[in-house]
Amino acid sequence: MAEKRLLYFTAGEVSAFRWKGGRLEAEETFAQREEGVAAFAQYLTRHSAALYYMLADVVEEDFATDSIPAVRGSDRRELLARKLSQRYRDTSLALTLSLGMRSVGDRREEQMLFSSFTNTQQFQPWLTALSTHEARVVGLYSPPLLAPLIGAKLGHNAEHYLLVTVEKAGLRQTFVHQGAVRFSRLGRITENDATKTAAACAAESSRIQQYLVSLRILSRDGPRLKAVVLAPAADWQAYADICVSNAQIDYEVLKEEDAARRCGLKSAPAGSTAEALFLHVLAGAQVGAQFAADALRRHYHLWRARLALLTVGAAVFAFCLLFSGFKMLDMYGVNKSADADRRLESVAQQQYARIQATFPKTPTSTDKLDAIVKNYAALRAQTRSPEGLLLQISRALANLPQIEIDSIEWDASKAPATAQAAASKTGETAAGAAASGAPANAGANAKPEDVRQYATIQGHVVSTQASDFRAVTQVVDQFAGALRGQPGVQLVSRRLPFDISAGQSLAGDIGAARETEVPRFTIVIGKQGA
């Protein structure tokens, strides 16, 4: 964090202080002359990284209250700028301070405090030096702006009170109304005599009270004006003796050192007066209102922007690190769990190896042996013998002497063409067709138990004329029916010497023309399993 340096402006000189942790140290004093400004410039060069708080304690400071319509945004800014320019010739060091809203009839108004240094020329050499050296000027303040803060720190929450302080610049009286400064006055102290200064305090306070009554800020019959007098500890008794409460003013005389301690000032330069308290409060608090224009505070704003950028970057980085830290913590737990699993797996493997050592010896690895046995089972599952099917054909022929078999083609390797055609007609699935036909037996994906055996039976009908369609059909149908009646046997196709279906043409001779022709037929049967 940058060091805080405070510049105390008075009509005669500029004093530089260093503030750290509630301790105020005097550094240098520069006279209001050309040499002083030059020395000040060197001082700025030496402390280019510091933050500068300027406290101007001069007589030429004006306070005025006015009300403006309740407007917001750019309208309000323009209105306030116009009001300032109407009131002051030079608004380079001016400010506005809201004192709150009030209703006047149906209209809402905002009470404003307008304040400006009426002689800005005395600041110019110093402000120029600050700009030239790109000093980080936090702001230009005056003691009246800090008075409400001091009053609050000292526990004064009355509606209005007068803070009377003796500073290097003179005797300052600041009127605080409802927690905000209303006006302030700096009077000169001509003699270095506590009694005379205390008397001046009392006299000026009385004048201020009368002034406030005349402005109707205070009621003539109302409560007394509270006056808080900060007196040097050494002169406290003199102040207490002179500043005695009366019908108009209720004095409270506090020792400056006590007040400083209550405000958190740990140490102040020797010989300093109330300005040390103001400087301390200025360094320690965030005071919103100040006089400097943005141009003078540019390098402070840039510093803040840099700081904000770096802070945001660092915050994101820190957050990510923290997030990653949690992830790493999580990972530690995960790795621990994995290690435990690996240890248990290793134990189980050793245990299995011990058990495996007792297994019988195998001609090849157990996995391969298992695969070989499975292959052997698959081989056996699809090994077929024609014996069973031939026996079933023989049984079907037992009661049909009209049928004579010419040939039987038995096949367990692929389905006959008629079987494949029948399968496609009945809409068997590809797998089903494969199971019933060639692809299955050619090593496709069909299950071994699905492999079928087929028999294509070719024969002829004896004792019946070929032209006797009905008799031939009846005999062949009887044979087909007998085959179908055999366990597991399915009729795949049946082909007669003629086609009696309505979809085909049928021609023939009725008479003796076909007497010598033999009616031949073909029947294809299938059987799943052995």
Add this chain to the structure above:
Amino acid sequence: MTLSGADLRPLRWPLAIAVLLALAGIGVTVMSERQLDAARKARDLAHTQRIAAQERVTKATDEEREIRQNLGEYQKMVDAGMVGRANRLDLIERISDIKKQRKLFEMHYNIEAQKPLDYAGISSTGGMDFVTNRMQLTMLLLHEDDFLGFLRDLGAGSKAYVSMRRCALARNATAQSAGASPGLRADCTIDLINLVETQP
């Protein structure tokens, strides 16, 4: 205060540092996230492997029983003489013996080159695999019983697994009506299967 273009110039480095810090932070987060993911995957793998190893121990008894069963099956193959390369001379002699014993008519055979068995459900083990010697056999038979008897004898005595694939039985057109002449003709395709060691 509104920042102008000139004001942005001195903010370049802080901005760059802030961006770098943010990127570094995001990078660290992404890296840690990835490492955590990898650790989780490794843990899941270790967990799965541990469960598998423990299950293997639990099932060791079953595995031993299965190995013994498999060995029994394998022994059957050994006993059947089908483990090892087929001896074609033995096979031819075996067919000749059956012909003599059953007093069969003439027979013609053709044994094709050995090749891997391609039946459904049979896959390569990479160590020992089934191979087949396909034989085309033509026989003239007196009747069906001769054919069936031949098949039974071939299956029982061959040092190979016999798998009949196709067989066409037809009346022998050249048969003489009188005497013991072959009434049937059989054209068969028979697979003679052996289990042999193969290169993995």
